[in-house]
Amino acid sequence: MEVLYHQSQKLVFDIQDLLPQIDRNVGKEAAAIEQAILGKLEEITSNIQRLDILVNKELPVRRREARLKVDQLKQDRLMLQNAIHLLQHKRMQRDQEQAAREELLTQTFQPNSRETTLFIDQSLQHHTALNGIHRSLDDIWETGTAVLDGLRTQRGVFKKAHRRLLDVTSMLSLSNSVMRMIERRSAQDKYLFYGLAILTCILIITAFWYFRH
Structure with missing residues (x-):
């Protein structure tokens, strides 16, 4: 075909x-x-x-x-x-x-021809x-x-x-077990992201305070 x-x-x-x-x-x-x-x-x-x-x-x-x-x-x-x-x-x-x-x-034209x-x-x-x-x-x-x-x-x-x-x-x-594994991994990634975000904020605040004083 x-x-x-x-x-x-x-x-x-x-x-x-x-x-x-x-x-x-x-x-x-x-x-x-x-x-x-x-x-x-x-x-x-x-x-x-x-x-x-x-x-x-x-x-x-x-x-x-x-x-x-x-x-x-x-x-x-x-x-x-x-x-x-x-x-x-x-x-x-x-x-x-x-x-x-x-x-x-x-065409042959003639003068004054209607x-x-x-x-x-x-x-x-x-x-x-x-x-x-x-x-x-x-x-x-x-x-x-x-x-x-x-x-x-x-x-x-x-x-x-x-x-x-x-x-x-x-x-x-996909099988249910694979889907649950993906959901668990997504939750772990979310917590890891939040943890790294908080740690980054703490480091930024600490560095800012240190250089100010």
Whole structure:
């Protein structure tokens, strides 16, 4: 199971590296990158289905931790799917905007033509609307990226909390005799601390009195 999980994690990292390249490419290059990402997402989905089966075969002491890993992998897949869909929509809008500009430039303009004036007005309105959509998609992309970073941070915090919980559980499973021994040792340490504190105070007071006189 661990091997399959780490393979899936590598696919997640690969997709995260590929996503920014969609914005830096156009046309067939961007489409090819999108197809590569979709293929990796399908592979992650297939791995998750296998991991769901393997989790139930884990030992009870490891099953909970294994389930947490698979659930986190599902969250990563969902975030990546949302990100690629947003980028695809953004690229389509960009392509449409470019096509509209090219069409506008290829038009034959005639002086004092009402039809030409109306066409220019419509094209400008369309261009303005596309720019608004472009800005909205940029905001959504930034929000999605922030959420993904937040999930990664939460995953690290959750792992630390889980390790602490395992440590506490291990401590609670100690025998009663060991627990009593720990309690006696704690009491002895407490008395020793108080004794040393009182002795230190006496020495300080004595030294202070001696140097004053």
